Amino acid sequence: MALLELSALQRRFGATTAVDDVSLLVPDGAFLALLGPSGCGKTTLLRLIAGLERPDGGRIVIDGQIMAAPDRFVRPEARGLGMVFQSYALWPHMTVAGNIGFGLRLKGLSRAQERTRIDEALALVGLDGMGDRRPHQLSGGQRQRVALARSLALRPKLVLLDEPLANLDAHLRGQMLAEFRRLHHTLGTGFVLVTHDQDEAMAVATHVGVMNAGRLEQLATPEELFARPATPMVARFVGGGRTIPVEVLSHGAGICALFLQGRTLHVAGNAPPGPGWLCLRPANLVPDPEGPLAARVTGTLFRAGAYAVSAELEGAEDGGAVEVILPRAPRAGERLRLRLSGGWVMQREAAATLRLPVTQPVPACG
Numbered sequence: 001m002a003l004l005e006l007s008a009l010q011r012r013f014g015a016t017t018a019v020d021d022v023s024l025l026v027p028d029g030a031f032l033a034l035l036g037p038s039g040c041g042k043t044t045l046l047r048l049i050a051g052l053e054r055p056d057g058g059r060i061v062i063d064g065q066i067m068a069a070p071d072r073f074v075r076p077e078a079r080g081l082g083m084v085f086q087s088y089a090l091w092p093h094m095t096v097a098g099n100i101g102f103g104l105r106l107k108g109l110s111r112a113q114e115r116t117r118i119d120e121a122l123a124l125v126g127l128d129g130m131g132d133r134r135p136h137q138l139s140g141g142q143r144q145r146v147a148l149a150r151s152l153a154l155r156p157k158l159v160l161l162d163e164p165l166a167n168l169d170a171h172l173r174g175q176m177l178a179e180f181r182r183l184h185h186t187l188g189t190g191f192v193l194v195t196h197d198q199d200e201a202m203a204v205a206t207h208v209g210v211m212n213a214g215r216l217e218q219l220a221t222p223e224e225l226f227a228r229p230a231t232p233m234v235a236r237f238v239g240g241g242r243t244i245p246v247e248v249l250s251h252g253a254g255i256c257a258l259f260l261q262g263r264t265l266h267v268a269g270n271a272p273p274g275p276g277w278l279c280l281r282p283a284n285l286v287p288d289p290e291g292p293l294a295a296r297v298t299g300t301l302f303r304a305g306a307y308a309v310s311a312e313l314e315g316a317e318d319g320g321a322v323e324v325i326l327p328r329a330p331r332a333g334e335r336l337r338l339r340l341s342g343g344w345v346m347q348r349e350a351a352a353t354l355r356l357p358v359t360q361p362v363p364a365c366g
């Protein structure tokens with residue numbers, strides 16, 4: 001059964017359409033990350049799923065149950081979901097156990113059952129024995145774990161995470177990401193994570209939905225997003241990608257022949273002959289003195305032990321901006337020779353019609 005099914009979902013605020021005709025279907029046990037630039041509508045979409053916003057149109061089905069439709073609206077507390085927010089939203093005057101137990105009160109459990117659920121939830125997030133502390137006696141990372149334990153204690157079918165790591169430092173963020181992944185594997189609970197950090201999304205998600213101006217541009221596995229972006233926006237947004245205008249000469253068996261810098265190159269793609277975009281990520285351009293392409297260095301940043309070099313492919317229609325990773329610092333204006341070790345070609349016109357069929361389930365990845 002599908003974990004989450006959204007059909008033609010709409011949410012408007014005055015003249016702004018925050019969520020614009022979004023349809024998607026994710027399978028049971030998926031970890032969905034909603035990714036996109038600020039203001040693209042990802043938080044509104046999460047709030048619609050949670051029941052904190054009412055849609056202006058469309059339908060939300062969670063685990064086979066209609067939660068919102070033109071004639072139906074299930075209240076947030078009746079949706080059986082867990083929610084973890086950036087702010088943690090813990091009660092400061094209650095102990096950790098009290099905070100976790102608060103949501104359990106409505107479940108009609110006995111004191112002993114409640115205690116067992118609290119202890120189980122604390123153990124799940126690695127906070128055994130901390131039930132008597134108050135939130136101010138915990139670190140930021142520990143508070144985030146309490147917020148997570150509180151939602152897991154309810155044994156929800158789906159946990160919604162709204163930028164839950166935004167207040168943590170890089171080290172703690174890494175730890176919590178590993179924790180989310182572990183919990184997802186061990187519990188089999190579905191997760192929906194809202195983030196603007198693509199490394200975060202790619203690290204934990206089985207499926208990533210990229211949003212732009214209220215619309216869903218693509219829903220795919222992280223690997224698919226990298227290898228086969230559906231729209232120019234996804235190509236540019238994910239993984240430091242750049243798009244170069246090219247002329248596609250022919251297309252067959254998933255390979256496009258294209259014309260660039262006076263040469264014919266063969267690159268994976270789905271574009272018919274005519275104007276196309278060559279989508280390149282830094283890893284697709286390899287320095288090679290015999291390489292067929294030439295580019296001029298325009299800037300350099302030292303990053304993660306290597307040089308992230310901005311360059312311009314010679315002769316490209318729109319300046320040909322690309323990024324290349326070099327093991328040495330290049331000279332300003334240096335002419336680099338490069339070869340392609342990957343890339344993706346898409347049609348330049350009518351890119352919107354190239355959207356992948358997001359209403360179809362995407363196979364779960366390992």
Ligand SMILES: Nc1ncnc2c1ncn2[C@@H]1O[C@H](COP(=O)(O)OP(=O)(O)OP(=O)(O)O)[C@@H](O)[C@H]1O
Binds near residue numbers: 013039040042043
């Ligand atoms: N309650 C509201 N009233 C009016 N406009 C709103 C409201 N909530 C969101 N919006 C608008 O809807 C659009 C989408 O906002 P949303 O918060 O969903 O984006 P986001 O992708 O989560 O952004 P960010 O990453 O900055 O949090 C924005 O233009 C925002 O200004």
